[in-house]
Amino acid sequence: MADNQKTSMRWFVAAMIGAFAFVSYLERMNISITAAAMMPELSLSPTQMGQVFSSFLWGYAIFQVPAGWMGDAIGPRRTLTIAALLWCLTTVLTGLLPGAVVTGTVAVIVSLCALRFLLGAA
Numbered sequence: 001m002a003d004n005q006k007t008s009m010r011w012f013v014a015a016m017i018g019a020f021a022f023v024s025y026l027e028r029m030n031i032s033i034t035a036a037a038m039m040p041e042l043s044l045s046p047t048q049m050g051q052v053f054s055s056f057l058w059g060y061a062i063f064q065v066p067a068g069w070m071g072d073a074i075g076p077r078r079t080l081t082i083a084a085l086l087w088c089l090t091t092v093l094t095g096l097l098p099g100a101v102v103t104g105t106v107a108v109i110v111s112l113c114a115l116r117f118l119l120g121a122a
Contacts (some may be wrong), residue, residue: 020080023084031053031094035053038098043108052112055113055116055120056117056119057120059117059120060121062121063122067083086118090119094119097115
């Protein structure tokens with residue numbers, strides 16, 4: 001492989017890592033932006049919304065080591081692909097489930113907490 005090809009591949013990998021980090025940041029922060037609109041719509045208190053926010057952190061913290069093991073076992077490409085697919089799925093379900101499919105304050109909180117936990121785990 002020529003030096004020019006190696007350099008362009010390095011820039012491509014760096015751009016992909018940057019894009020992945022940006023999307024990851026958006027996935028983590030998107031609910032904090034929409035919380036002000038979600039709370040009155042779903043009849044959630046600030047404390048309940050805090051529980052939803054915390055559920056992401058619990059999933060994130062608990063699955064740090066298992067995700068590292070997974071990366072070692074199946075490789076970083078597959079691990080990041082699975083993570084990205086799970087991010088997409090949980091984000092779509094976060095918009096669909098509470099209020100539309102699941103009704104009742106307790107069911108909404110449980111579904112939001114479960115989805116945010118899964119997003120953190122991913």
